[in-house]
Amino acid sequence: MSNNVESTLKPLFEEINNLKPQFIERLTKAVAIPSVSGDESLRPKVVEMAHFLKQELTNLGAQDIQLKPLGKQPPPVSTEGLELPPIVLARFGSDPAKKTVLVYGHYDVQPALLEDGWHSDPFTLVEKDSKLFGRGSTDDKGPVMGWLNSIHAHNKLGLELPVNLVCCFEGMEESGSLGLDELIAREANAYFKGVDTVCISDNYWLGTKKPVLTYGLRGCNYYQIIVNGPGADLHSGIFGGVIHEPMTDLIKVMGQLVDVDGTINIPGVNEMVAPLTEEESKLYDPIEFDVDELNLASGSKTAIYQDKKDILMHRWRYPSLSLHGIEGAFSAGGAKTVIPAKVSGKFSIRTVPDMDSDKLTQYVIDFVNKRFAELKSPNTLKCELIHDGNYWKSDPFNESFTAAAKATKLVWNIDPDFTREGGSIPITITFEEQLKTNVLLLPMGKGDDGAHSINEKLDVANYIEGVKTLSAYLHYYANA
Amino acid sequence: MSNNVESTLKPLFEEINNLKPQFIERLTKAVAIPSVSGDESLRPKVVEMAHFLKQELTNLGAQDIQLKPLGKQPPPVSTEGLELPPIVLARFGSDPAKKTVLVYGHYDVQPALLEDGWHSDPFTLVEKDSKLFGRGSTDDKGPVMGWLNSIHAHNKLGLELPVNLVCCFEGMEESGSLGLDELIAREANAYFKGVDTVCISDNYWLGTKKPVLTYGLRGCNYYQIIVNGPGADLHSGIFGGVIHEPMTDLIKVMGQLVDVDGTINIPGVNEMVAPLTEEESKLYDPIEFDVDELNLASGSKTAIYQDKKDILMHRWRYPSLSLHGIEGAFSAGGAKTVIPAKVSGKFSIRTVPDMDSDKLTQYVIDFVNKRFAELKSPNTLKCELIHDGNYWKSDPFNESFTAAAKATKLVWNIDPDFTREGGSIPITITFEEQLKTNVLLLPMGKGDDGAHSINEKLDVANYIEGVKTLSAYLHYYANA
Numbered sequence: 001m002s003n004n005v006e007s008t009l010k011p012l013f014e015e016i017n018n019l020k021p022q023f024i025e026r027l028t029k030a031v032a033i034p035s036v037s038g039d040e041s042l043r044p045k046v047v048e049m050a051h052f053l054k055q056e057l058t059n060l061g062a063q064d065i066q067l068k069p070l071g072k073q074p075p076p077v078s079t080e081g082l083e084l085p086p087i088v089l090a091r092f093g094s095d096p097a098k099k100t101v102l103v104y105g106h107y108d109v110q111p112a113l114l115e116d117g118w119h120s121d122p123f124t125l126v127e128k129d130s131k132l133f134g135r136g137s138t139d140d141k142g143p144v145m146g147w148l149n150s151i152h153a154h155n156k157l158g159l160e161l162p163v164n165l166v167c168c169f170e171g172m173e174e175s176g177s178l179g180l181d182e183l184i185a186r187e188a189n190a191y192f193k194g195v196d197t198v199c200i201s202d203n204y205w206l207g208t209k210k211p212v213l214t215y216g217l218r219g220c221n222y223y224q225i226i227v228n229g230p231g232a233d234l235h236s237g238i239f240g241g242v243i244h245e246p247m248t249d250l251i252k253v254m255g256q257l258v259d260v261d262g263t264i265n266i267p268g269v270n271e272m273v274a275p276l277t278e279e280e281s282k283l284y285d286p287i288e289f290d291v292d293e294l295n296l297a298s299g300s301k302t303a304i305y306q307d308k309k310d311i312l313m314h315r316w317r318y319p320s321l322s323l324h325g326i327e328g329a330f331s332a333g334g335a336k337t338v339i340p341a342k343v344s345g346k347f348s349i350r351t352v353p354d355m356d357s358d359k360l361t362q363y364v365i366d367f368v369n370k371r372f373a374e375l376k377s378p379n380t381l382k383c384e385l386i387h388d389g390n391y392w393k394s395d396p397f398n399e400s401f402t403a404a405a406k407a408t409k410l411v412w413n414i415d416p417d418f419t420r421e422g423g424s425i426p427i428t429i430t431f432e433e434q435l436k437t438n439v440l441l442l443p444m445g446k447g448d449d450g451a452h453s454i455n456e457k458l459d460v461a462n463y464i465e466g467v468k469t470l471s472a473y474l475h476y477y478a479n480a
Numbered sequence: 481m482s483n484n485v486e487s488t489l490k491p492l493f494e495e496i497n498n499l500k501p502q503f504i505e506r507l508t509k510a511v512a513i514p515s516v517s518g519d520e521s522l523r524p525k526v527v528e529m530a531h532f533l534k535q536e537l538t539n540l541g542a543q544d545i546q547l548k549p550l551g552k553q554p555p556p557v558s559t560e561g562l563e564l565p566p567i568v569l570a571r572f573g574s575d576p577a578k579k580t581v582l583v584y585g586h587y588d589v590q591p592a593l594l595e596d597g598w599h600s601d602p603f604t605l606v607e608k609d610s611k612l613f614g615r616g617s618t619d620d621k622g623p624v625m626g627w628l629n630s631i632h633a634h635n636k637l638g639l640e641l642p643v644n645l646v647c648c649f650e651g652m653e654e655s656g657s658l659g660l661d662e663l664i665a666r667e668a669n670a671y672f673k674g675v676d677t678v679c680i681s682d683n684y685w686l687g688t689k690k691p692v693l694t695y696g697l698r699g700c701n702y703y704q705i706i707v708n709g710p711g712a713d714l715h716s717g718i719f720g721g722v723i724h725e726p727m728t729d730l731i732k733v734m735g736q737l738v739d740v741d742g743t744i745n746i747p748g749v750n751e752m753v754a755p756l757t758e759e760e761s762k763l764y765d766p767i768e769f770d771v772d773e774l775n776l777a778s779g780s781k782t783a784i785y786q787d788k789k790d791i792l793m794h795r796w797r798y799p800s801l802s803l804h805g806i807e808g809a810f811s812a813g814g815a816k817t818v819i820p821a822k823v824s825g826k827f828s829i830r831t832v833p834d835m836d837s838d839k840l841t842q843y844v845i846d847f848v849n850k851r852f853a854e855l856k857s858p859n860t861l862k863c864e865l866i867h868d869g870n871y872w873k874s875d876p877f878n879e880s881f882t883a884a885a886k887a888t889k890l891v892w893n894i895d896p897d898f899t900r901e902g903g904s905i906p907i908t909i910t911f912e913e914q915l916k917t918n919v920l921l922l923p924m925g926k927g928d929d930g931a932h933s934i935n936e937k938l939d940v941a942n943y944i945e946g947v948k949t950l951s952a953y954l955h956y957y958a959n960a
Contacts, residue, residue, distance in 0.1 A: 239778060
C-alpha cells in the first residue's frame with residue numbers, strides 16, 4: 001500500500017514545488033488582511049478574512065461553504081452589539097467509501113504594530129533569508145493556507161483527494177475561541193457527522209531542526225486562597241503589631257505549597273501521576289532538545305534540571321505548581337504602608353494523566369486549610385478553584401499519528417519527535433469529546449517562529465514541505 | 481505661681497465662653513475655603529486660605545506677617561509651573577524677657593465631595609448635636625483657629641500674651657509637606673531664632689472621653705526584596721516545573737520575616753528596643769482604652785493581644801513588621817497563568833527607641849540574604865531600604881508637657897493620658913533637630929473625629945475647651 005501512496009505523492013510533491021509562487025501569493029493575500037480578533041476596531045477585517053477564505057474555498061471547488069454566525073460577543077465588550085466573526089465551514093467530497101478528516105485552523109491573528117519593533121510592516125508578507133515574515137505567517141494563516149494549497153495542488157494535477165475533507169476555520173482563537181465550543185457541540189451530529197479524525201496544525205516544532213508530532217497537553221487547575229481580616233485596609237503605623245495581618249497568613253500558607261525545586265508539597269498529588277512506561281520513556285530519547293535551548297527560551301540560567309529527559313518530562317508529563325501573584329495587596333511601584341484587609345493568593349497546578357481534577361481540588365483545599373489551621377489566626381481563609389481545564393493525551397501510535405509519522409519521514413527524511421506541550425489547547429479536548437474521535441497535532445512551523453511576538457515568520461521550507469506533509473498525511477491516513 | 485496663673489485664666493476662660501459665636505464664625509469662614517492641597521485645580525483656594533490667615537493675623541495685631549514662597553511644586557505634577565502654597569509666618573511679641581513658643585498647624589485639607597457620603601456640604605460648617613461638621617474642622621483648621629481664638633480672647637480682655645508666639649502654618653501637609661523641611665532649616669536661625677519650644681496641635685485623643693498629650697511616634701523603615709529570574713515573564717504551561725520561579729523564592733523568604741503573632745524573626749531587632757522602665761510602664765495604667773476599641777477601629781476581632789497595656793505597648797513602643805505586597809506579580813482579578821520574571825516584595829518595620837536605622841537595615845539584609853542562600857536558587861535576590869523615617873520620643877515630664885498637663889487638668893478636670901502613636905509625623909523630628917528644642921503634641925479633637933474620612937467633625941466642647949487648653953498651656957509654660 002505504502003509504495004502505492006508514495007508513487008501517487010511523487011508527482012503531487014513536484015506540483016507543490018511548481019506552485020510555490022502561487023502558494024506564497026496566497027499567504028501574502030491572507031497576511032495583508034489585519035484580522036486581529038482582539039482589536040474591536042479591526043473586527044470588519046476579521047470578517048473580511050472569512051470572506052477571503054470563502055472565495056478561495058469556492059475557487060478550489062469546495063461544497064456547502066457556510067459562514068456560521070456566532071451571535072454577539074459577550075461582555076466585556078466596548079463596541080455595543082459587536083458581532084463575533086463567523087466560523088468558516090466547507091467540505092471537499094462526501095464519499096461514504098472514504099474516511100473523513102476534519103482540519104481545524106484559525107484565521108485571526110495577534111495584534112502587531114510596526115513600532116513594536118518589526119523590521120517591516122507586519123501585514124505585508126516579506127521573504128528574506130528564506131523566511132516569510134508577517135503577522136499570522138506561522139500562527140495560523142500559513143497552516144490554514146497549507147490545507148488550501150494541498151487541495152490546489154491536487155486540483156491542478158487532477159488528483160482526487162484521498163479522504164473527505166471537512167474544514168473548520170475560526171476567527172476568535174486569539175481571543176478565547178468565543179462561541180467555538182457551542183458550534184462544535186451543535187455541528188457534532190450535523191456538519192461534522194461522520195468525521196473519523198481531527199487534524200490541527202496550530203503548534204510548533206519543539207526546536208528548529210526536527211519535525212514533531214504532538215500527542216499531549218497538560219491541563220490547568222487555577223486556585224485562589226482568600227484571607228480576610230480587618231473590615232478595611234488599615235494603616236500599618238496604627239495597627240502594625242496589634243492585629244493579625246492577612247498578608248502574613250497568606251504568605252505563610254503559599255510558601256508551603258511548593259519547593260524551590262518545583263516539588264509539590266500537597267499530599268496525594270504526585271501519587272495520581274501515571275507511571276512512566278518503557279514505551280513512553282523511549283519517546284524522549286530521540287528528541288532534539290537540550291538545556292541550552294531551555295535557557296535561551298527563558299532568557300536565564302534558572303533551569304531546575306540539566307538533563308534533556310528530566311526537563312521534557314517535567315514540562316510535559318509531571319504536574320507543576322506556580323505562584324502567580326496576590327490580588328488586594330499593594331502591587332505598584334514605590335512604598336505604601338498599607339495592611340491589606342483582604343488578599344487573594346493565586347496559583348495554578350498544571351495537570352497530567354491520570355490526575356483527577358476533583359480529587360486534586362480536594363487535596364489542595366485540605367492542605368491549605370490544614371496549614372492555615374496551624375497558624376491559629378483569627379482571620380478567615382477560603383481556598384477555591386477558579387477554573388480547570390483538563391489535560392489531553394492521545395495515543396501516538398494510533399492510525400492518525402502513524403500516518404503523520406510516515407508523511408513526515410517521507411517529506412523531511414527523518415522520523416519525527418513525539419512531543420507533548422506544557423500548556424493547554426482546550427479545543428483539542430472539545431473535538432475529542434464532542435466528535436468522539438481522536439485528534440492529531442501536526443505542526444508546520446518551527447520553535448523559533450515567534451508566534452505571538454514581533455517579526456513572526458515561517459520558513460519557506462516549512463511552508464512548502466508543510467504542504468507536502470499535510471498532503472502525504474491525508475494519503476497515508478486514507479490507506480491505513 | 482500656679483494660683484497666680486489660675487486667677488489670670490479665670491476671666492480669660494469667661495471671655496472665651498463669651499466669644500464662642502465669633503470663634504465658630506471664624507472656623508466657618510476657614511472651612512468655606514476648599515483648600516485641598518492634593519487637588520491641583522484647587523491650588524488657588526489653598527492660596528486664598530493663606531491670605532485669609534494673613535488677614536486674620538493682621539486683625540489680631542500680629543507682627544512681621546510673611547507669606548513665604550516655596551517655589552514650584554516638584555514633579556510629578558500635572559499643572560506646569562504650579563506654585564506651592566506659601567507658609568504663613570507671624571509673630572506676637574518679641575520680648576526677650578519672655579519665653580518663645582512656636583505653634584505649628586496646617587491650613588490645607590484632604591479632598592471631600594458631598595457624593596462620597598457626607599450628610600451635608602463638606603465645605604459648609606454645620607453645627608449638629610453639639611458637633612461641628614466640615615472638612616478641616618478637626619484636621620487642622622479647628623486647632624489653627626484655636627490659636628487665633630486664644631489671641632483674640634487675650635486682646636478682647638486687654639491681657640498680654642504670657643509668651644512670644646511664633647506662628648508657622650503650612651499649606652501642603654496633606655500632600656507630603658513639600659518645602660517645609662527646607663523652610664525650617666532656612667529659618668532656624670532667622671525667623672525661628674530664640675524659639676524655646678514647639679507645640680503642634682494636629683493629632684487626636686486616643687479615644688473619645690479623655691484628653692491626651694502625645695510624647696512619642698514610631699519611625700518607619702520601608703524595604704523591598706527584589707528577586708530576578710527569567711529574562712521575561714513566562715507562560716506557566718511551558719516553563720512551570722522546569723525553571724526556578726522568582727515568586728516561589730520571594731514568598732519563602734517573605735514568609736520567614738514575621739510570625740502570625742507579630743513576632744519579628746530577624747535576629748538583633750528586638751534586642752535594640754529600649755527596655756521598659758517603671759516610669760514609662762506607669763503611664764499606660766490610667767489610659768482610657770480597651771480591646772473593644774481596637775476591634776471597633778479594625779472592624780474585626782483580629783487583635784493579637786486582649787490586654788490594654790499589651791495592645792498600647794505593641795502599637796507605640798515595640799517594633800512591628802508588615803508585609804504590604806508584591807510588585808511585578810499578577811495582582812488583578814481573575815486568573816492569569818504568568819510566571820513573573822521579576823518580583824519585588826514590599827515590607828516595612830515600624831521603629832522605636834533605641835533602634836538604629838542603619839543597624840536595622842544591616843540586620844534585615846543579612847537575614848534575607850541568609851534565608852535566600854538556604855534556598856540554593858539560581859535566581860538573584862537584592863534586599864534594599866526604600867526609605868526610612870526616624871521614631872520620635874520626647875520626655876513627657878519636661879516643662880512643656882508639665883504645663884500642658886496642668887492646662888488640661890484645669891480645663892477638663894482630669895489628668896491627661898500620656899500617649900504615643902504608632903505612625904509617624906516627620907515634621908516633629910525636623911523641628912527638634914533644626915530648632916534644637918523639644919516638641920509637644922497637644923491634640924484638640926477626639927479619636928472619632930474622622931480626620932481623613934467623610935463627615936469629619938470637631939465637637940463644639942473640644943473646640944471651645946481646646947482654646948482654653950491652648951491658652952492655659954501658654955500661661956503655665958510661661959510661669960514654669
